[in-house]
Amino acid sequence: MQAALAQAYRAExxxxxxxxxxxxxxxxxxxxxxxxxxxxxxxxWPEAGTPANAGAWLLAVARxxxxxxxxxxxxAKDEAVQQNLALLAGERPDDEAAADxxxxxxxxxxxxxxxxxxQEAQVALxxxxxxxxxxxxxxxxFLVPHAxxxxxxxxxxxxxxxxxxxxxxxxxxxxxxxxxxVLSVIYLIFNxxxxxxxxxxxxEALRLCAVLHHLQPLPETAGLWALMELHMARDPARLDASxxxxxxxxxxxxxxxxxxxxxxxxxxxxxxxxxxxxxYQIQAAISALHCEAESWAATDWPxxxxxxxxxxxxxxxxxxxxxxxxxxxxxxxxxxALKALKALEPELTGYQPFHAAKAELLARCGLPxxxxxxxxxxxxxxxxxQAFLRQKQQxxx
Amino acid sequence: xxxxxxxxSTPGSEAGYEGDLLADYGQFTQxxxxxxxxxxxxxxxxxxxxxxxxxxxxxxxxxxxxxxETKEVLGGYYLLxxxxxxxAIKWAAKxxxxxxxxxxxxxxxxxxx
Numbered sequence: 001m002q003a004a005l006a007q008a009y010r011a012e013x014x015x016x017x018x019x020x021x022x023x024x025x026x027x028x029x030x031x032x033x034x035x036x037x038x039x040x041x042x043x044x045w046p047e048a049g050t051p052a053n054a055g056a057w058l059l060a061v062a063r064x065x066x067x068x069x070x071x072x073x074x075x076a077k078d079e080a081v082q083q084n085l086a087l088l089a090g091e092r093p094d095d096e097a098a099a100d101x102x103x104x105x106x107x108x109x110x111x112x113x114x115x116x117x118x119q120e121a122q123v124a125l126x127x128x129x130x131x132x133x134x135x136x137x138x139x140x141x142f143l144v145p146h147a148x149x150x151x152x153x154x155x156x157x158x159x160x161x162x163x164x165x166x167x168x169x170x171x172x173x174x175x176x177x178x179x180x181x182v183l184s185v186i187y188l189i190f191n192x193x194x195x196x197x198x199x200x201x202x203x204e205a206l207r208l209c210a211v212l213h214h215l216q217p218l219p220e221t222a223g224l225w226a227l228m229e230l231h232m233a234r235d236p237a238r239l240d241a242s243x244x245x246x247x248x249x250x251x252x253x254x255x256x257x258x259x260x261x262x263x264x265x266x267x268x269x270x271x272x273x274x275x276x277x278x279x280y281q282i283q284a285a286i287s288a289l290h291c292e293a294e295s296w297a298a299t300d301w302p303x304x305x306x307x308x309x310x311x312x313x314x315x316x317x318x319x320x321x322x323x324x325x326x327x328x329x330x331x332x333x334x335x336x337a338l339k340a341l342k343a344l345e346p347e348l349t350g351y352q353p354f355h356a357a358k359a360e361l362l363a364r365c366g367l368p369x370x371x372x373x374x375x376x377x378x379x380x381x382x383x384x385x386q387a388f389l390r391q392k393q394q395x396x397x
Numbered sequence: 398x399x400x401x402x403x404x405x406s407t408p409g410s411e412a413g414y415e416g417d418l419l420a421d422y423g424q425f426t427q428x429x430x431x432x433x434x435x436x437x438x439x440x441x442x443x444x445x446x447x448x449x450x451x452x453x454x455x456x457x458x459x460x461x462x463x464x465x466e467t468k469e470v471l472g473g474y475y476l477l478x479x480x481x482x483x484x485a486i487k488w489a490a491k492x493x494x495x496x497x498x499x500x501x502x503x504x505x506x507x508x509x510x
Contacts, residue, residue: 116482163504164398166481174483 012055013132022104033066121156222271223281233260301331352379363396400485405469406498440473
């Protein structure tokens with residue numbers, strides 16, 4: 001694909017595909033028609049030049065191709081179908097110069113992240129349709145064979161069709177749960193790009209979140225956007241020269257992107273001012289406090305502890321409870337923190353961060369910590385972190 | 398579209414239901430009829446009254462059961478006429494057993510070709 005077309009595709013495919021799906025209610029037909037339009041663009045743009053509104057051009061051509069495909073399929077069928085097609089064709093102006101592309105992406109994202117689909121299908125479908133990523137690339141990012149990913153996408157599209165999953169933005173009491181499903185998918189995509197470093201995925205997640213917020217500006221969406229921006233701002237300090245993770249405590253804070261942090265904080269404050277807090281806004285606030293601190297020691301732990309209390313109240317999970325206990329220890333109450341950790345043992349035994357945190361707390365309280373360090377080390381997979389824990393083990397009671 | 402709402406629960410779990418189960422079912426059915434959503438609906442006798450039929454190699458085998466006392470079993474169904482899955486889910490959530498069991502929502506297969 002030539003550069004101009006590749007760029008237009010990247011920028012516009014989500015919007016074009018959403019408009020096609022809105023009109024034809026058929027994921028496969030929409031994808032095929034867009035593919036046809038891309039092939040035609042590759043053929044004609046080099047000579048005729050790139051159209052001023054590349055997205056509208058692609059949509060207009062794809063619409064014609066979709067109608068051609070439907071006509072072909074319906075040729076043998078009765079006249080009523082042909083009449084319906086005529087209506088469908090007249091429904092929207094066919095002229096690529098005409099107006100903007102209607103933005104149907106909001107409906108599409110809620111369809112792709114419908115709770116009747118498995119979360120892995122939600123993620124795959126969102127990346128395929130809203131981000132325009134080929135199945136091959138999605139398969140690579142999530143470490144599954146290409147055929148498996150193709151099958152996952154095919155099944156999800158079939159379920160949307162067969163089960164009557166609607167193509168609409170949820171309303172009323174459904175909104176919080178449905179929005180949360182969308183935000184989970186976006187954050188999953190972000191983390192899939194952040195942990196093993198596939199920056200393209202993290203960028204897609206940020207782009208999706210920005211689009212979602214543009215179309216439906218809700219505080220939790222802004223909260224997630226700010227949270228991801230804060231993660232990205234700290235990214236330059238996250239790895240050492242040998243690509244080993246550096247813990248937050250030991251990062252060189254001068255490498256953090258101050259402009260990005262300021263931007264995320266403004267976004268977060270604006271969201272918090274709407275007085276509709278939620279787990280993403282709280283996590284972003286915790287992250288922002290870390291970003292503001294000059295050093296690990298200078299971190300505002302009492303404030304972080306208060307935020308973890310709020311987070312636990314709105315989204316209780318053992319991992320949040322673990323983080324809350326760690327914050328409690330840093331806020332100056334290691335004995336109370338240790339007691340809280342021990343209560344979590346049945347749920348978190350075997351979870352490496354739990355044993356590492358417990359070992360450190362035992363040592364801090366002057367209690368025997370050797371066995372707990374040994375347990376944490378046995379659960380650690382990277383040699384760097386094992387070495388790091390061994391060193392701590394040697395210096396503890 | 399037509400959706401089958403299959404009502405599953407663990408035998409005996411209805412004992413924990415707060416309220417009058419039968420009356421609530423009556424009210425749900427009335428509401429669904431009034432909304433034009435109701436197509437059909439029946440309750441089943443317990444699994445202890447069930448027989449399982451299998452034809453293998455041309456001969457019919459009948460057994461007692463199935464018995465799966467700790468598992469959720471089918472106790473009844475509603476056939477609902479809804480615009481889309483979201484509407485079907487909304488109605489399924491109103492079925493009293495949804496509070497202690499599981500309602501499985503399945504679209505009916507359309508055989509028109």
